[in-house]
Amino acid sequence: METAVIYSIKPLLAIGVSLIAALLIFLTGERSRNLRESWTILASVIKFTIIASMVPSILAGNVIEYTVISIAPGLSLQFRVDALGIFFAITASFLWIITSFYSIGYVRSLKEHAQTRYFICFAIALSATMGVAFSANLFTTFLFYEIITLSTYPLVAHKETPEAMKGARKYITYLLGTSIAFQLFAIFLTYSAAGTLDYSYHGIFNSVRGHGVSDTFLIITFILFMAGITKAAMMPFHSWLPAAMVAPTPVSALLHAVAVVKTGVFVVVKVVLHIFGINLLSQLGLGTALAYFASFTIIVASIIALRQDNLKARLAYSTVSQLSYVILGVALLTPSGITGSIMQIVLHAFGKITLFFAAGAIYVTAHKTRVSELDGIGKQMPFTMAAFTAGAISMIGIPPLGGFLSKWFLGIGAIEAGQIPIIIVLATSTILNACYFLPIVHRAFLKEATDSTDKNSSLVTRYSSIKEAPALMVGALVLTASGAVALFFKPSLFLDLARMVAASVTGVN
């Protein structure tokens, strides 16, 4: 495939549009809520349009580049949009549109305070996410990575209760602390050894290995990277994610199921493929080591999820587990493994955002947060719970939901890599997923509501009254659930992009 470099300002526009929106939201403030919210919607739509307009030329095998400023040797603010970047960007920006509508419904129903701050931080976080997706070097990645951390802190601390502040403190300690102590250190080591931070399809360490760069050095750098990219929530650095669940649900839905955590795994993928390169990692045996590390997280997080009664906590541990699928896939270092890994980014996103949306809808309507309180909720909120079921099935990986695809490719990848134990991990995890999701569905639809005091009257109301969340919210979650279904039947766009990524780094079409 011929690769042509197109110079275009579009990547910068895609990042800038939500920054401008943040400014407009700030200027509008509480004076006119509708105007304020329209900025969010407008920005999300424009952002998605800009990103979508880049897709055709990426699919044609080109990359889009834009250098904002070259600060010093090795330090330039530069964007390069390739298949992997556009894949992540389009996922996040599409879901931002839906989340924006959902957010509006959510914060207005609950009459949340500090709504202006909420929408500003949301817009900045999305800008930074695009920045990570499009970054052409580790410096740009690091810069936007930190901006995400800082801009989402106010969202996690949103409620400003002691509990929220405690969760937010944990959040920032983990994310900022490890990124400075480990990730930044790894970046320093990388630059010092390789003399560049630009991503390369063959891995920048590949060419310098043996030229004064020892294997021990490479292994240490790799470990520092993996320890420093805490957003990927790999154990033992995962506990910030459950703590972040004190945030309002749309935040958990988009940021802690899609944007923030996917940024983490995205950077892991970048480091594996473009900094070290698959040849080097397989020679050093680091791919296998990483795969087993990820497997450990997959299984253990699922087991912890089993015993969470709080719905959002259960979803959070499920996210911890599912994120490691991405890492697992890329660590297999085979074309199908990489394809499965990248597909998991979008498939998990649609599934998990639906689940969170449903959790938020339940909270807004019925004020319930615990799994044990959900008996019979399916009759009161049929649409929500149907969508929830779809999301759960996608998580488990049963056709015809999208989640099946990534597991399929991951399984093939494991066979390609000759790692049969990984197949067992995938199977075990599927069973565990079923164990913690299906009881919720069971409770919602098949159990009678037991706790209500007015049991006699509820017999009447149970049949007649459907009390759903506001339309904006239900619409959003139905849309994402249908997305999860649609991705099973028409995954071609994403699959093509994922295959391009795999082909570009392995050289196999």
Place this chain on the structure above:
Amino acid sequence: MIQHAPVLIIIIPLLAALMNLIVGLWRKRLCYLFTVAALGTCVFLSVAILDIVAGHGTITYKLGGWPPPWGIAYVIDHLNAFMLVIVSFISLVVAVYSKVSIEKELPEKIIQFYTLFLLLVTGLLGILATGDVFNLFVFLEIASLAGYALIAVGDDRAPLASFNYVIMGTIGACFYLLGVGYLYIATGSLNMADLSQLLPELYDSRVVLGAFAFLMVGVAIKMAFFPLHKWLPDAYTHAPSAVSAFIASTMTKVGAYVMIRIMFTVFKPYFSIEVIPVTAILGWLAVAAMLYGCIRAIAQTDVKRMLSYIIIAEVGYIVMGVSVGNRMGFTGAILHILNDAFMMACLFLAAGAIEYKTGTRNVHNFSNLYKKMPVTTAAFTVGGLSIVGIPPTCGFFSKWYLVLGAIDSQQWVFAGTLLFSSLLMAVIFFKVLVNIYFGSQPVSGAHSIGGNGAVVMDEAPLSMLFPICIMAVGILSLGFFSGKIISSVIQFTVPGSF
């Protein structure tokens, strides 16, 4: 006219200091304008000097036309031209800022304040411009004496703090002078360029080794380098806010400059690195300074005291960069001198504005301060993030070079400590910033300023706000221009053997 710039930049503030007294007798209010005008001229001259140096190389200005070994020469190369711009620019910004804060803090001493302030600037600029070790001592004392007086006029505890500083500072000056004396005994010269020619033959002489030791210890006291930092936190905490801002951002940096001059100009780099392993000693002390400064800063509730301890750590950064003895590290150190001057000025100015408006320096009383003073707190945030080293603020870029320098010379402990201290800085600033933006519990008592109720925006006056914003914008833009600054100025300051 412009060829006399090296001396004019010192004469103008010196004369202005004297004339200020006369102007003050006539119209008290004019002192401010007069000072600002004088310092504005200094900024102009310093930029002109930097321009000449960048275009034509080192300037040697012979005072009174006397040739160097006998007469005093002002020698300005890239390093001190760069430092002159920093010091004169910060002095101008702080002078602009000082108007209302001094009117409130020292209403009866306005004339004296500006006179002393100009003398302090004269001293610092003189230290930077001169190429003569004894002349440097004279300016060091001018700056120090003016500094003692300016600190002493601060709050109730300032006289004691200043007295401690006087004692320590005088010991430092004595050590420096003794060092100069020994050098003169050994060589018969006081001119830096001349000394650097004469000294290599005498590098095994005990007198010269003693002189070097005295000079280094003397300067280390002046720049508050660990473990000789004891005077600094008290002095900077209790001084008037404008004074703290200026001294904090420039005095220690000028000390670092003198240290670099002695190590690499008066003595040859190989002497400081190999003959006496002074760089190794300095490096490990710098590690201790970074850790000590950060750890002490965590426990502070007084914002100015907190920042003072951070300065001790920042001095450690600069010395560490110099001590690793390679191009990257040195570049980082010089860049950090610039960045730290801006960061410290920004933070101290913001802290001063907060104290001006709310009467408190206790960070626990900063709850929800952002509602009341959005611009000041935003600037404080920028400064804080820069100290932590979050890109794109300038603090990241100097740390980048410092850590790469440490890695280049395989000093893993140094690199690790730098990053660890960044983490500690993050802890320090996050505590304050969370309080500013999320502090929900209003502290009872007269000093409470935030609270849950509607807080009316009540910003500092424009003459304070403007300098603060300049500094905050400076922090952001210096980050983007750091590559340019390095390639056009800093790379020429690196000693040739690195």
